[in-house]
Amino acid sequence: MSIIKVHDKEFQPYIGAEELQLRIKEIAAQISKDLAGEKPLFIAILNGSFMFAADVFKYLDIEAEISFIKLVSYKGTKSTGNVVTSIGLDEDLYGRTVVILEDIVDTGKTLNMFLPQLHHQQPKKLLIAALLTKPEALTYPINIDYLGFSVPNKFLLGYGLDYDGLGRNLPQIYQLIEQ
Numbered sequence: 593m594s595i596i597k598v599h600d601k602e603f604q605p606y607i608g609a610e611e612l613q614l615r616i617k618e619i620a621a622q623i624s625k626d627l628a629g630e631k632p633l634f635i636a637i638l639n640g641s642f643m644f645a646a647d648v649f650k651y652l653d654i655e656a657e658i659s660f661i662k663l664v665s666y667k668g669t670k671s672t673g674n675v676v677t678s679i680g681l682d683e684d685l686y687g688r689t690v691v692i693l694e695d696i697v698d699t700g701k702t703l704n705m706f707l708p709q710l711h712h713q714q715p716k717k718l719l720i721a722a723l724l725t726k727p728e729a730l731t732y733p734i735n736i737d738y739l740g741f742s743v744p745n746k747f748l749l750g751y752g753l754d755y756d757g758l759g760r761n762l763p764q765i766y767q768l769i770e771q
């Protein structure tokens with residue numbers, strides 16, 4: 593087994609590149625079937641989702657648009673708590689079919705705080721496609737419409753996911769070896 597070291601930690605192969613591609617093709621086929629004729633707008637959440645977004649998008653066989661955003665969280669007022677806002681979203685979502693592309697839904701906190709802002713623009717549909725989710729870690733309710741894999745609550749790396757900035761370029765997903 594080819595173990596890799598990134599910064600101070602060791603990781604073992606977890607989901608192979610081929611398995612990822614097969615699953616992503618299935619997701620793209622399902623989305624193409626469900627949303628044919630709707631000209632959906634895909635919104636990829638950077639940085640982590642760039643590989644997943646590129647692969648889903650290239651396997652679609654319907655007309656679709658894509659836009660990339662970054663989520664920024666900051667401390668709001670006492671009553672609002674932490675606030676998550678986006679940069680880079682120029683499109684008007686009113687009446688549109690929107691599909692969020694996310695690498696991994698972990699606690700669900702980020703999306704849970706951000707989705708109300710999108711709903712506010714009154715899209716026709718707001719769907720979520722996530723490559724990965726960790727059900728044991730999920731503490732904020734998030735309904736994932738298109739899911740790649742459910743995984744145990746262990747740190748993952750590769751295929752867009754980083755450990756302190758590194759590892760995003762790996763074509764497969766690795767799992768942290770806990771010492």
Ligand code: IMP
Nearest residue numbers: 640697698699700701702747748753754
């Ligand atoms: P959440 O708000 O807890 O759902 O966090 C979601 C974000 O945390 C994801 O979009 C990832 O960028 C990051 N994240 C969560 N789990 C992992 C992991 O195992 N490896 C790398 N990044 C992760």
Ligand code: MG
Nearest residue numbers: 640641695696
């Ligand atoms: Mg992310």
